[in-house]
Each structure stands twice: as C-alpha cells, then as structure tokens.
Amino acid sequence: MNGSKGARIMRMLIIEDDENKRQQLELFLRNLLPQCVLVIRKSYNSGLRAIMGNEMYDLILLDMTMPTYDIGLDEDGGRPQHYAGRAILRQMKRHDIIAPVIVVTQFDVFGEGHDRMTRDELDTQLRQEHLKVYLGMVYYNAAVDGWKDELHAAILSVAYDKEGA
Numbered sequence: 127m128n129g130s131k132g133a134r135i136m137r138m139l140i141i142e143d144d145e146n147k148r149q150q151l152e153l154f155l156r157n158l159l160p161q162c163v164l165v166i167r168k169s170y171n172s173g174l175r176a177i178m179g180n181e182m183y184d185l186i187l188l189d190m191t192m193p194t195y196d197i198g199l200d201e202d203g204g205r206p207q208h209y210a211g212r213a214i215l216r217q218m219k220r221h222d223i224i225a226p227v228i229v230v231t232q233f234d235v236f237g238e239g240h241d242r243m244t245r246d247e248l249d250t251q252l253r254q255e256h257l258k259v260y261l262g263m264v265y266y267n268a269a270v271d272g273w274k275d276e277l278h279a280a281i282l283s284v285a286y287d288k289e290g291a
Contacts, residue, residue, distance in 0.1 A: 136162045136184040141173030143192040147232065147266055151187060154274055158281065169196045169203060170210040174217055185284050186227045188214060190236060208237045215256045226284050228277065229263040
C-alpha cells in the first residue's frame with residue numbers, strides 16, 4: 127500500500143465526537159497512509175447519513191458512545207447514546223451495507239443499570255452479530271501508544287485485502 131504502483135487510495139470514515147481523540151486518529155492515519163481520504167463525522171446522525179449515502183468506504187473507525195447530533199453553536203448534541211456505534215452497525219446490517227468497521231473506544235464500561243456492559247462483553251456481542259463487517263475493538267488511551275499498534279495491524283490487514291481484490 128505504501129506508494130506501490132497502481133495501489134488504490136483508501137477511503138476511510140471516522141465517526142468520533144471527542145476532538146482530541148479524533149485529531150489523534152487523523153494524525154495517526156495520515157502518517158500511516160498519507161494518500162488516504164478521510165471523511166470525518168461527529169455524531170450518530172451525521173455518521174449514519176455518511177454510511178447510508180452514495181459514498182463507499184474501505185474502512186470505518188467508529189466510536190461507541192456519542193451524541194445524537196453534531197454539537198454546534200445552537201445544538202447541544204442531544205442525549206448521549208451509550209451504544210450509538212452498535213446502533214450504526216445494526217443499521218448497516220439492516221441495509222446490507224458491507225464495509226469493515228473497527229470500534230475505537232476509550233471506555234471500559236458502557237450503559238447504565240441493567241443495560242450496563244463491559245468492553246469485552248460488547249466486543250463479543252458485536253463479533254457475533256456483525257461477523258461480516260466487525261473487525262474488532264481498539265481501546266484508545268491518549269497517555270499510552272498501545273492503541274496505535276492494534277489499529278495499525280487491523281488497518282493494514284484491510285489495506286492488503288483491498289490491494290489483492
């Protein structure tokens with residue numbers, strides 16, 4: 127993928143509401159794949175619209191917990207959705223949209239009360255429900271670079287699959 131003759135440019139969608147995490151993901155991706163095209167969305171609704179639109183993505187990096195709407199001057203984002211990423215995956219399945227997805231999260235636990243789930247439990251559920259598209263979950267921690275190695279391996283497997291296609 128690194129500039130090889132005839133290599134296709136990867137189109138990636140990042141759905142992430144946290145500014146710092148989004149910037150770190152962008153910087154990492156631009157260093158890893160300088161020619162990639164990055165499309166950024168910041169909420170459940172804008173992310174889902176991007177996926178349901180006419181554009182095709184080679185990879186989707188998906189946050190799990192995010193606001194319903196993009197936060198702006200006159201918009202507070204609505205109620206945070208603990209499982210917005212899971213809802214997006216379910217909509218993709220419902221509409222038969224096939225694009226590799228990696229969930230990138232900085233949380234160990236999701237939801238509240240009876241709806242509470244650990245990161246490992248959620249990862250297992252997503253693997254079972256979305257076998258065709260779900261590549262796994264990367265735990266993001268701004269203080270440690272381990273997430274970069276995990277994400278690097280997952281992205282390169284997608285990139286090489288695309289080159290071989």
